[in-house]
């Protein structure tokens with residue numbers, strides 16, 4: 001159950017010494033929310049930090065300019081775009097997983113781990129949810145806040161190409177551009193520029209592409225050996241997951257990415273009528289209707305893949 005807008009504003013206005021948590025394997029939305037909220041709170045004269053359990057990829061450096069960490073003991077803990085406290089990663093989950101005072105999210109699969117949850121599952125990005133809260137609060141949206149929110153909104157909607165890019169998402173993006181978000185540069189950084197190692201990894205990955213269900217299911221597998229050979233890092237392979245469903249006739253793309261610590265992360269991208277969140281939920285994961293994920297232990301990934309393909313086959317009957 002979600003609290004209402006009045007309550008979330010009351011909580012944010014009353015909060016002091018705020019620690020903002022973002023999800024592991026960070027993306028533009030969780031970081032855009034974290035950074036924008038941190039800047040808003042600091043502008044109100046409060047102390048606030050935004051942290052992540054993983055190393056934040058270099059391409060997001062521009063978000064963190066002039067946002068040096070502050071020294072304080074957190075009194076109020078907020079999680080943004082984090083559907084499950086497990087997604088904080090082991091370290092942050094252990095420290096704060098059961099102490100989150102407020103979660104602001106847009107995942108219908110949110111497991112309600114926080115003391116209070118502000119959820120809008122219709123929003124294409126948590127950054128859109130947060131933007132509405134800021135407007136309601138009467139916050140002064142500075143260019144760096146607009147930049148962070150635009151980053152979240154554009155990345156979660158695939159640069160406004162996915163079905164979650166609502167007309168409101170476009171309108172809010174227009175507002176954010178007016179408020180100083182440099183959309184062209186952000187789009188180049190988020191969607192075009194990739195290191196050469198990524199292209200080498202992509203070439204190897206596409207070489208191993210498999211098709212199932214008469215080409216309706218596309219499977220891409222990226223192993224640790226492939227990362228080592230090419231020098232690419234796991235975060236650089238996010239764009240590969242989106243590519244899997246671009247094959248003509250494909251209704252589901254499955255990207256199996258081996259994690260540095262072992263085991264695989266499955267990323268699903270679907271077209272109508274397949275529900276990625278529903279498929280992943282069967283295997284202990286979750287997400288959204290068109291994009292979702294789940295984990296598979298080492299040496300079980302092919303078995304889980306077979307089961308997943310069988311399930312998709314049934315869904316398509």
Ligand SMILES: [Mn+2]
Pocket residue numbers: 029030081106124125126156
């Ligand atoms: Mn998100």
